[in-house]
Amino acid sequence: MEPDSLRPRIAVVGGGVSGLVAARELALAGADVVVIEGADRLGGRIRGAALAGVTVDIGAESFATRGGTVAALIGEIGMADQIVRPAPLGSWVIDGPRSIPLPAAGTLGIPATPLSAATVRALGLPGALRAAAEPLLPRRVGRDAESLADLVRARLGSRALHRLVRPVALGVYSADPDRLGVTTVPGLADAYARRGSLIAAARDVRDSQAAAMSDPRRA
Numbered sequence: 001m002e003p004d005s006l007r008p009r010i011a012v013v014g015g016g017v018s019g020l021v022a023a024r025e026l027a028l029a030g031a032d033v034v035v036i037e038g039a040d041r042l043g044g045r046i047r048g049a050a051l052a053g054v055t056v057d058i059g060a061e062s063f064a065t066r067g068g069t070v071a072a073l074i075g076e077i078g079m080a081d082q083i084v085r086p087a088p089l090g091s092w093v094i095d096g097p098r099s100i101p102l103p104a105a106g107t108l109g110i111p112a113t114p115l116s117a118a119t120v121r122a123l124g125l126p127g128a129l130r131a132a133a134e135p136l137l138p139r140r141v142g143r144d145a146e147s148l149a150d151l152v153r154a155r156l157g158s159r160a161l162h163r164l165v166r167p168v169a170l171g172v173y174s175a176d177p178d179r180l181g182v183t184t185v186p187g188l189a190d191a192y193a194r195r196g197s198l199i200a201a202a203r204d205v206r207d208s209q210a211a212a213m214s215d216p217r218r219a
């Protein structure tokens with residue numbers, strides 16, 4: 001053990017999961033770490049709240065099993081026996097006064113089956129038909145997109161962007177898709193470059209995620 005005077009002293013600003021993981025890594029590497037958190041609790045956007053007397057997650061409520069990183073960390077900190085599988089109830093999107101079930105089979109809200117009943121309910125028939133035409137569009141449509149929003153608007157139309165992709169992006173990345181690059185969703189840009197269709201790419205990413213989740217080595 002190094003004498004205290006030789007240990008680096010590091011302040012981590014922010015006690016959300018990023019700050020806490022960084023602080024842990026630094027402490028394990030031998031640093032003397034202080035976490036500075038402005039709020040009265042740790043956890044940042046990972047938190048619960050009581051709604052109508054029921055405690056629910058109002059931030060992150062699940063973690064990606066692909067890669068196994070989060071599961072490994074939970075194991076290392078001795079909480080593996082507290083992992084709860086989310087109930088398969090699906091997600092809902094609130095759009096002004098309407099709330100609609102999020103079409104189940106999609107990636108970041110990009111519908112994989114644009115003419116499914118759930119997608120038609122979400123987008124209306126004109127919006128769903130516009131999205132369904134996407135695989136027929138030439139590759140140049142959306143080529144100059146500078147953001148995820150530009151790409152989705154060009155390929156799938158404004159309804160798919162505003163009713164599906166924007167709310168999901170705000171929830172997952174805490175950022176408007178206008179501010180997200182097209183490479184934000186792991187694997188999506190590569191799949192899109194390969195397939196030339198955003199819908200086909202969304203299906204590929206969904207299928208690869210499903211394969212990762214059913215692989216017990218990655219659970």
Ligand SMILES: Cc1cc2nc3c(=O)[nH]c(=O)nc-3n(C[C@H](O)[C@H](O)[C@H](O)COP(=O)(O)OP(=O)(O)OC[C@H]3O[C@@H](n4cnc5c(N)ncnc54)[C@H](O)[C@@H]3O)c2cc1C
Nearest residue numbers: 014015016017018019037038039044045059060061062171
């Ligand atoms: C509704 C919602 C649902 C989500 N669902 C999921 C999900 O299911 N799965 C998933 O993986 N991710 C999900 N996310 C994303 C995930 O919650 C975030 O990516 C993650 O929690 C961000 O952690 P962070 O530590 O980077 O930032 P934050 O959680 O934002 O933490 C930052 C911390 O820094 C503190 N801070 C900021 N500035 C200062 C300062 N100057 N001085 C001191 N303290 C400061 C803040 O008070 C806060 O505690 C969701 C996000 C939201 C909003």
